Structure formats: structure tokens, C-alpha cells
Amino acid sequence: MEMKGERQLPGDRATIWAMLNDPEVLKSCVPGCEGMTPTGENAYDVAMNAAIGPVKARFKGRMQLTGIEPPTRYTLTFDGQSSQAGFARGEARIELTELSPGSTRLAYTAAAQIGGKLAQIGARLLDAAAGATVERFFEAFAARLAERNSRVSAAAGASASPAGRWGFWRWLGSFLRHLTSRRK
Numbered sequence: 038m039e040m041k042g043e044r045q046l047p048g049d050r051a052t053i054w055a056m057l058n059d060p061e062v063l064k065s066c067v068p069g070c071e072g073m074t075p076t077g078e079n080a081y082d083v084a085m086n087a088a089i090g091p092v093k094a095r096f097k098g099r100m101q102l103t104g105i106e107p108p109t110r111y112t113l114t115f116d117g118q119s120s121q122a123g124f125a126r127g128e129a130r131i132e133l134t135e136l137s138p139g140s141t142r143l144a145y146t147a148a149a150q151i152g153g154k155l156a157q158i159g160a161r162l163l164d165a166a167a168g169a170t171v172e173r174f175f176e177a178f179a180a181r182l183a184e185r186n187s188r189v190s191a192a193a194g195a196s197a198s199p200a201g202r203w204g205f206w207r208w209l210g211s212f213l214r215h216l217t218s219r220r221k
Contacts, residue, residue: 054108066177094122123153
């Protein structure tokens with residue numbers, strides 16, 4: 038299974054990079070993630086719940102960041118097992134391009150191999166589930182980014198008017214939280 042795509046995010050590349058490398062941010066944004074425990078430099082044990090069609094399972098696995106070129110790109114490798122569902126392993130390449138001081142493009146390519154009950158589900162259902170997971174991740178990540186931008190704006194903008202300082206980011210954060218809560 039392969040996926041690729043890109044997103045334009047409202048933030049500078051350094052901020053996006055820092056958030057993509059923060060285990061707490063990732064844990065809160067990855068759907069079903071229960072925990073990320075550091076096991077070494079850029080390596081983590083991961084536990085998560087996933088539901089793909091009729092198969093619902095808890096996965097335990099490892100995640101490692103390699104090929105790190107701050108603040109531009111890295112490769113994330115993963116390997117997970119579930120006694121109920123089988124296994125999944127693969128990698129995702131992430132690349133950040135700053136479009137302007139407040140806008141960054143995140144491009145990704147991912148490839149995965151699956152086995153066990155997961156492999157019996159069918160490509161269309163797997164693709165749909167993977168696409169939904171990516172959407173939920175980016176919605177949650179954008180909401181976290183909006184919250185962070187609101188805090189930075191509040192700290193830096195005592196001279197800005199309340200409507201200008203809070204209006205857009207507060208609205209965007211509320212909108213994204215609303216979308217995320219409707220899907221759960």
C-alpha cells in the first residue's frame with residue numbers, strides 16, 4: 038500500500054518541524070495512539086488501537102526517525118504487531134518547504150506492508166481507512182498548530198486589537214476542534 042500527498046500548514050518551517058518531532062504532539066494527533074515511549078535516540082515504542090473495517094485491534098510496535106535533516110526532512114520507519122490483526126510495517130518520508138514566513142508545505146510519501154487478517158480486508162477498504170487516518174491526523178495537527186499560534190500571538194501582541202489578535206486563530210481552532218469531535 039502506498040500513499041502520497043501534501044498539506045499547506047499555517048506556520049513557519051521551524052515551528053512545524055519542532056511539533057513533528059514532539060512525541061506528545063504526535064501522540065495527541067495520531068488517531069488511536071495510546072503511548073509513545075522513548076527507547077533511544079529518535080526511537081520509540083508505540084501502542085495504539087486501530088479499526089479497519091471489521092478488524093479492530095491493539096498494536097504494539099516500534100517507530101524510528103532516520104535520515105534526519107533539520108528542519109527539512111526525515112524518514113519515519115514503523116513496525117507493529119497485533120495478535121488479533123497481523124502486522125504492519127513500512128516507512129513514511131516527510132519533507133517541509135517554507136512557502137512564506139507563515140506558511141509551510143508538508144509533503145509525504147508512505148509505503149506499508151501488511152499481513153494477517155489485515156491483508157484479507159481488501160485494498161479499497163485499507164486505502165479508505167488509511168486516507169481517513171491521514172485526514173484525522175492533519176485535522177488534529179492543524180488544531181494543535183492553531184492553539185500554539187494563538188498562544189504566541191497572545192504573548193507577542195499586546196498592541197494588536199483583540200479582534201485582530203484572536204479572531205482568525207480562535208475561529209480556526211474552534212472549527213478544527215468541532216470537525217475532529219464530530220468524527221469520533
